[in-house]
Amino acid sequence: MIDRDHPEYDAARMVWNGLIDRHPEVVIRCADLDDVVACVDVARTHRPVVSIRGGGHQVAGSAVCDDGMVIDLSRMRDVIVDPVARTARVQGGARWADVDAATQSFGLATPGGEVSETGVAGLTLGGGLGLLQRTHGLSCDNVVSMTVVTADGAVRTASADENADLYWALRGAGRGLGVVTEFTFALHPLGPDVAAAAFAYPAEDAGAVFRAWRRLASEAPPTIAPQFALWALPPFPGLPDEIVGVPVVLALGTYIGEPADAAPVLEPFAHLGAPILDLSGTSTWVEAQSAFDFALPDGGRYYWKSHFIDELDDETVDLVVAHAARRPDPRSAVIVRTLGGAIDRVGADETAFAHRGTRFNVSVDAIWSEPGLDDGSIAWARGLWNALEPASRGMYLNFAGLGEEEGAVDGLTLGEHEERVRRIRRAYDPEGVFEVAAARP
Numbered sequence: 001m002i003d004r005d006h007p008e009y010d011a012a013r014m015v016w017n018g019l020i021d022r023h024p025e026v027v028i029r030c031a032d033l034d035d036v037v038a039c040v041d042v043a044r045t046h047r048p049v050v051s052i053r054g055g056g057h058q059v060a061g062s063a064v065c066d067d068g069m070v071i072d073l074s075r076m077r078d079v080i081v082d083p084v085a086r087t088a089r090v091q092g093g094a095r096w097a098d099v100d101a102a103t104q105s106f107g108l109a110t111p112g113g114e115v116s117e118t119g120v121a122g123l124t125l126g127g128g129l130g131l132l133q134r135t136h137g138l139s140c141d142n143v144v145s146m147t148v149v150t151a152d153g154a155v156r157t158a159s160a161d162e163n164a165d166l167y168w169a170l171r172g173a174g175r176g177l178g179v180v181t182e183f184t185f186a187l188h189p190l191g192p193d194v195a196a197a198a199f200a201y202p203a204e205d206a207g208a209v210f211r212a213w214r215r216l217a218s219e220a221p222p223t224i225a226p227q228f229a230l231w232a233l234p235p236f237p238g239l240p241d242e243i244v245g246v247p248v249v250l251a252l253g254t255y256i257g258e259p260a261d262a263a264p265v266l267e268p269f270a271h272l273g274a275p276i277l278d279l280s281g282t283s284t285w286v287e288a289q290s291a292f293d294f295a296l297p298d299g300g301r302y303y304w305k306s307h308f309i310d311e312l313d314d315e316t317v318d319l320v321v322a323h324a325a326r327r328p329d330p331r332s333a334v335i336v337r338t339l340g341g342a343i344d345r346v347g348a349d350e351t352a353f354a355h356r357g358t359r360f361n362v363s364v365d366a367i368w369s370e371p372g373l374d375d376g377s378i379a380w381a382r383g384l385w386n387a388l389e390p391a392s393r394g395m396y397l398n399f400a401g402l403g404e405e406e407g408a409v410d411g412l413t414l415g416e417h418e419e420r421v422r423r424i425r426r427a428y429d430p431e432g433v434f435e436v437a438a439a440r441p
Contacts, residue, residue, distance in 0.1 A: 001026055001027070001028055001029075002026065002027040002028075002029065003025065003026045003027075004023070004025070004026075009027075012027040012029070012070075012072070013027060013064055013070070014056075014064075014298075014299075015053075015056040015057070015058075015061050015063050015064055016055075016056055016057045016058075016117070016298050016299075016300075016302075017058075017059055017060075017061050017300070017301070017302045018298075018299040018300055018301050018302075018369075019061070019301045019302060019303065019374065019402075020060075020061030020064065022061065022064045022065060022066045023066055023067065024051070024064055024065050024066065024067065024068055024069065024070045025048065025067055025068055025069060026069050026070070027053075027069075027070040027072050028069060028070065028071055028072060029072045029074065029075050030071065030072060030073055030075065030076060031075055031076070032076070033147070033149070033155065033181050033182075036071065036073070036149050036179050036181050037149055037153055037155065039069070039071045039179075040071075040149050040150075040151065040153050040178075040179060040433070041153045042069070043069060043071075043151075043433050044151060044152070044153065044431070044433050047433070048067075048068045048069045049065045049066070049067060049068025049069070049436045050065070050068055050069050050070075050071065050433065050434055050436065050437055051063055051064055051065035051068065051069075051070050051071070051436070051437055051440075052070075052071045052073070052175075052179055052434075052437055053070055053071065053072040053073060053074060053093075054073050054074075054092050054093055054094075054119040054120065054121030054122050055074070055093065055094070055095045055117070055118060055119015055120065055121065055122060056074065056119060057095070057115075057117060057118045057119045057122060057123075058119070058122045058126075058398065058441075059302050059303070059304045059398070059399060059400070059401070059402075060400060060401065060402050060403050060440060060441045061402075062122075062175065062403075062437070062440040062441060063122075065436060068436070071179055072093075073091070073092040073093035073121070073179075073181070074093045075093060076091040076092055076093040076094070076181065077091055077093050077094040077095070077098050078090075078091045078094070079091070079094055079098050079099050079101075079102035079103075080102075081102050081103055081105070081106055081108070081187070083106040083108065086108060086186060086187040086188070087144060087184055087185065087186060087187060088102065088103055088108075088110065088184070088185045088187055089182055089183070089184050090120050090182065090183045090184075090185060091181065091182055092120070092121045092179070092180050092181045092182060092183070093119075093121075094119070094120045094121075095116065095117055095118060095119055095120060096112035096113055096115075096116050096117075096118050096119075096120060096123070096289065097116035097117060097286075097289075097290065098120075099112060099120060099185075100112065100116060100285065100286050100289050100290075101286060103187055104191055104192060104284070104285055104286055106187075107189055107190070107191055107192065108187035108188065108189060108190065109132065109187065109188060109190040109191060109285055110132075110136070110139070110142050110185040110186060110187050110188065111128060111130045111131075111132035111133055111136050111137060111138060111139045111141070111142055112128070112130050112132075112139060112289065113128070113129070113130050113139075114129075114130055114131060114289070114292065115289075115290070115292055115293055115296055116286075116289045116290035116293055117293055117296075117298075120139075120183065121174075121180055121183070122398065123139055123398060124139040124140050124143060124171075124174070124183060125140070125170060125171075125172075125173075125174025125175060125180065126172065126174070126175075126396070126397035126398035126413075126441075127139070127140055127171075127172045127353040127355075127396065127397060127398065128140050128141075128398075129337060129361060129396065129398070131225060131254045131256070131288070131289070132188075132190075132225075132256055133225050133337075133339070133341070133342065133343055134220075134222045134223075134224065134225040134256075134338065134339070134340060134341030134342055134343065135188075135222055135223055135224075135225075135256040135341065135342055136188050136256070136342055137342040137343055137345070137346060138343060138346075138353060139185075140170075140171035140172050140351055140353055141171070141342070141343070141346050141351065142185050142186045143170075143171060143183055143184070143185060143186075144159065144184040144185065144186055145157055145158060145159035145162075145167070145183075145184045146158045146159070146167070146170055146180050146182065146183050146184070147180065147181050147182040148163075148166065148170070148177070148178040148179065148180050148181070149178055149179045149181060150166075150177070150178040150428045150429065151178065151428060151429035151430075151431065151433035151434060152428075156178075158170055165424050165427070166178075166424065166428060168350075168351060168352060168424075169352045169420075169421050169424045169425070170352070171351035171352055171353060172351050172352035172353030172354065172397070172414075172417075173352035173353075173397070173413070173414055173417065173421045174352075175397075175434075175437055175438055175440065175441075176425055176429070176434040176435065176437045176438020176439070177424070177425060177428055177429070177434070177438070178428060178429075178434065190256065190285055191284060191285035191286075192284050192285060192286075193259050193282050193283065193284055193285070194254055194255060194256070194259060194282065194283065194284075194285050194288050195254075195255045195259035195262035195263075195266060195280075195281070195282045196252070196253065196254040196255065196266070196280060196281065196282075196283070196288060197251065197252065197253045197254075197255075197266040197267075197269035197270070197280045198250065198251075198252050198269075198278070198279035198280050198281075199250070199251045199269050199270055199272070199275040199277070199278055199279070199280065200233060200248040200249065200250055200275060200276055200277035200278075200279065201248060201249040201250075201251065201272060201273045201274070201275050201276065202248065202249070202273075202274070202276055203230075203246075203247040203248055203249060203325070205249065205273045205274070206230060206249045206321045206324070206325075207317060207318060207321050208273055209249045209251070209272045209273045210228060210249070210312075210317045210320070210321060211314070211317060212271075212272040212273065213226065213228045213251055213272055213336075214312050214317070216251075216268050216269070216272065217338045217360075220253070220265070220338060221265060222340070222341030222342060223255055223256050223257050223265060224253045224254065224255055224256065224265050224266075225253065225254075225337065225338050225339075225341070226251070226252070226253045226269075226338045227250075227251075227252040227253065227335060227336065227337055227338070228249070228250070228251060228252075228335070228336040229249070229250040229252065229333050229334070229335045229336070230247075230249060230250075230320070230321065230324035230325075230333060230334045231247075231248065231250055231330075231332075231333040231334075231335075232245050232246060232247045232248065232330035232331065233245065233246050233248055233277070234292075234294070234295040234331070235294075236279065243277065245330050247325075247330065248276070248277070249273075251269045251272055252269075253265075253266060253269055254288055259282045266280065295331070296367070300367060300368070300369055301367070301368050301369060301370075301371070301373075301374065301377070302365070302366065302367055303365075303366040303377060303378045303381050303401060303402065304363055304364065304365045304366070304381070304399045304401070305363070305364050305381055305382065305385045305395070305399060305400065305401040306361055306362060306363040306364065306385075306395060306396045306399035306400075307361070307362050307385065307388050307389065307391070307392040307393070307394070307395060308339075308355045308358040308360070308361055308392065308393045308394045308395070308396065309358065309359070309360050309361075309362050309388065309391050309392060309393065310358055310359050310360070310391075310393060311359070311391065312336070312360060316388070316391060319384075319387055319388070320334055320336075320362070320384065320388075323380075323383065323384040323387065324384075326380065327366075327380055328366075328368070328373060328376045328377050328380050329366070329367060329368040329373060329377060331367040331368060331369075332365060332366045332367050332368065332377065332380065332381070333365045333367070334362065334363070334364055334365070334384065335362075335363045335365060336360055336361070336362050336363075337360065337361045337363070338359070338360060339355075339358055339359055339360060339361060340359060343356060344356055344357055349417075352414065352417050352420075352421055354394060354413070354414050354415035354416060354417045355393065355394050355396070355415070358393050358394070361396055361399075362388060363396070363399050364380075364381045364384045364385050365381070365399075366378060366380060366381040381401070382401070385401075393415075394412055394413065394415050395409075395412040395413050396413070397409075397413040397441055398441075400412075400413060400441035401441075402441075403439075403440050403441040409439075409440075409441050410422070413441070425438055
């Protein structure tokens, strides 16, 4: 237990996003399931504000609360792989780096995020976009079962056969339903090597490249999830100093299959204009999953907000390009991810994730390090998010800013599933033990 007088207090209350500065009364670092049950029993008896920390990587900083109790799972990071059943049991404090290292020992993988330091629990419970999404679905689509400590202190299994309503809700709307101490994921053959396209185009050609990428994305097979980014080149290893920080357009895609078969799928990424840099190549899956870790360090300041959108018409393209050119810090970006494929093979009502059938996710990612840029960076991100709102079909729970919509987050992220999720929350937590956790993105 770490309270405000403990020498490790400041370190214990920090999360990945340096913009978050909250002061809990106590942080309980759990070592096992019994510790989690004890924490929930205390919370039910004494009713402090409760937050739950898995990897601590969520943009909104929901892992830590003010003046309450943090149930911290960061010591619970075990990953146990069954290569015959092709499953992995993953503790609630694990990060995707832990999962990738363990599963790749057997040439297997499950859909995770795009940064290896991301927490497994937070990403999965919010849906889980990632490089494998069009081939094998979202992270939540690959969850076979979960071990959950609910508000009454009971340890429950949530699966298709046990507590099916809880299982449904945890896959896409999982916050505030209990403490998930373990996930069992389905695994898929992949690696060790994967091939990827990564081409940088001049920023002044952004509109034309975006339109060409739009066509590429509409024709792409489900073995790839094309991405488009308006960014400045980070200091990739070996990149000349004179190119670092230069605004560019990035067209990215990782082929999910044998590298020898990748060329026909990756080749179109080279012909969206006149590229100024080719960073394409073959790497291990572990390297591909961690390639951008260095650009998103612990303690940086982050404000990410997104929309699910069906159509990137010319007006939307021009709006995004113009707004991206005004970003206050070159590290900030606008990233467009292609959906569809395996995501849409899961029925719209089979999980609480409410955005099946949408074609793109447009994420406005403000990234900076100086506190003096807080207001300007947040205003820039919200400005584009507000401008895109008329075309929106909802917001991704994991890229929801700081949840400042004052009660509207559930409606934006859960859509038609909002009331069903609320009924399930009330059924498993009638006294509101996790009420604050449920309200935060």
